[in-house]
Amino acid sequence: NAGVTQTPKFQVLKTGQSMTLQCAQDMNHNSMYWYRQDPGMGLRLIYYSASEGTTDKGEVPNGYNVSRLNKREFSLRLESAAPSQTSVYFCASSEWQHSNQPQHFGDGTRLSIL
Amino acid sequence: KNEVEQSPQNLTAQEGEFITINCSYSVGISALHWLQQHPGGGIVSLFMLSSGKKKHGRLIATINIQEKHSSLHITASHPRDSAVYICAVRGTNFGNEKLTFGTGTRLTIIP
Numbered sequence: 001n002a003g004v005t006q007t008p009k010f011q012v013l014k015t016g017q018s019m020t021l022q023c024a025q026d027m028n029h030n031s032m033y034w035y036r037q038d039p040g041m042g043l044r045l046i047y048y049s050a051s052e053g054t055t056d057k058g059e060v061p062n063g064y065n066v067s068r069l070n071k072r073e074f075s076l077r078l079e080s081a082a083p084s085q086t087s088v089y090f091c092a093s094s095e096w097q098h099s100n101q102p103q104h105f106g107d108g109t110r111l112s113i114l
Numbered sequence: 115k116n117e118v119e120q121s122p123q124n125l126t127a128q129e130g131e132f133i134t135i136n137c138s139y140s141v142g143i144s145a146l147h148w149l150q151q152h153p154g155g156g157i158v159s160l161f162m163l164s165s166g167k168k169k170h171g172r173l174i175a176t177i178n179i180q181e182k183h184s185s186l187h188i189t190a191s192h193p194r195d196s197a198v199y200i201c202a203v204r205g206t207n208f209g210n211e212k213l214t215f216g217t218g219t220r221l222t223i224i225p
């Protein structure tokens with residue numbers, strides 16, 4: 001099984017450009033998450049989707065939007081990229097948000113905003 | 115003060131040494147997770163603990179709920195154990211069930 005698949009793996013954008021990060025999981029998980037990882041900081045939650053059809057803000061949602069397209073797919077959109085959004089982005093999934101099951105992570109997307 | 119503190123931040127050891135990585139947290143939790151981030155960037159869940167101790171191969175994780183502290187031990191360390199180890203906790207309060215992550219401990223094992 002592929003687990004959690006993120007695309008693209010790398011991307012360079014200019015300030016003001018938009019793009020969508022794609023995430024898909026094949027484990028039939030209900031909950032999906034988007035995190036960003038910055039040097040010297042722990043992973044921070046951007047948005048999450050507790051179940052198909054719902055999305056909620058996490059710790060650092062400003063400048064981002066999400067879409068839970070179906071149970072498998074959860075995308076993250078940057079409408080107008082800013083240098084402060086340069087980061088490594090991780091998508092994750094788990095069976096349910098409120099369970100203590102482990103989260104499964106994708107390999108990350110390294111995004112640079114010039 | 116961060117809710118999750120890990121120590122040390124960096125650790126270099128010789129192959130074969132016994133490794134201990136520590137995690138302290140300041141909130142009530144329902145579970146603590148240990149994760150491994152490979153040099154290539156991928157993140158893998160190692161353990162989920164709510165009490166006591168768990169063992170998987172050469173890795174052992176312990177938690178002391180009263181002291182709000184967890185340790186990850188690696189016995190007979192090997193260069194392939196070189197990675198960043200991340201501690202994360204899940205809060206118990208309603209609306210605070212999200213995972214809060216530590217900044218990680220970078221472990222380097224020298225052959």
